[in-house]
Amino acid sequence: MGRIIVTNNVSLDGVMQAPARPDEDTRGGFTQGGWANATQDGVLAAEMGKGMSGSGALLFGRRTYEDFYQVWPNRSDNPYTEVLNNTQKYVVSTTLTEPLPWQNSTLISNDVVATLAKLKDRESGDLVILGSGALIRSLLPHGLIDEFVLITHPLLLGTGQRLFPSDGNLVRLELVRSVPTTKGALVAYYRPA
Numbered sequence: 001m002g003r004i005i006v007t008n009n010v011s012l013d014g015v016m017q018a019p020a021r022p023d024e025d026t027r028g029g030f031t032q033g034g035w036a037n038a039t040q041d042g043v044l045a046a047e048m049g050k051g052m053s054g055s056g057a058l059l060f061g062r063r064t065y066e067d068f069y070q071v072w073p074n075r076s077d078n079p080y081t082e083v084l085n086n087t088q089k090y091v092v093s094t095t096l097t098e099p100l101p102w103q104n105s106t107l108i109s110n111d112v113v114a115t116l117a118k119l120k121d122r123e124s125g126d127l128v129i130l131g132s133g134a135l136i137r138s139l140l141p142h143g144l145i146d147e148f149v150l151i152t153h154p155l156l157l158g159t160g161q162r163l164f165p166s167d168g169n170l171v172r173l174e175l176v177r178s179v180p181t182t183k184g185a186l187v188a189y190y191r192p193a
Contacts, residue, residue: 002123056125064131
């Protein structure tokens with residue numbers, strides 16, 4: 001049985017929007033894109049590399065899938081391109097149609113919760129969600145997320161899309177492990193309590 005694992009960058013005030021590039025996601029007039037770059041270091045790269053080396057698949061929402069597809073398939077200056085190209089990718093979207101442009105991509109457009117529950121039962125490896133805030137928020141009430149790997153960066157953005165909903169629902173998490181980086185970020189592994 002597989003697990004659904006969320007891996008995301010967040011600011012101390014919970015913002016997840018556009019951590020990598022200024023033009024990554026400017027919805028709502030967001031101008032702070034690229035905010036996670038200042039705290040990248042070898043410790044963080046090694047920790048994220050551990051997650052990339054495991055077997056399994058990626059699970060994306062439409063927006064993140066399209067952004068990754070624009071950036072990663074043609075890059076040759078990093079070790080992640082080949083892994084991302086060769087990894088099975090499941091894409092949750094009601095607006096995309098098959099065939100999806102990126103190799104090893106499968107569309108999930110109907111009955112998402114039931115489909116993902118069956119996929120977890122069928123997969124032997126992890127299903128890792130990168131980015132995809134709307135997808136994460138839609139899965140939380142159904143208890144489908146098995147682990148959160150949150151890279152918390154030491155800054156307050158004050159604005160932007162937040163990772164977790166403010167819907168009043170309580171979700172208790174247990175800290176399993178944490179790894180501090182040399183630049184003040186903290187990689188923390190949480191599981192539902």
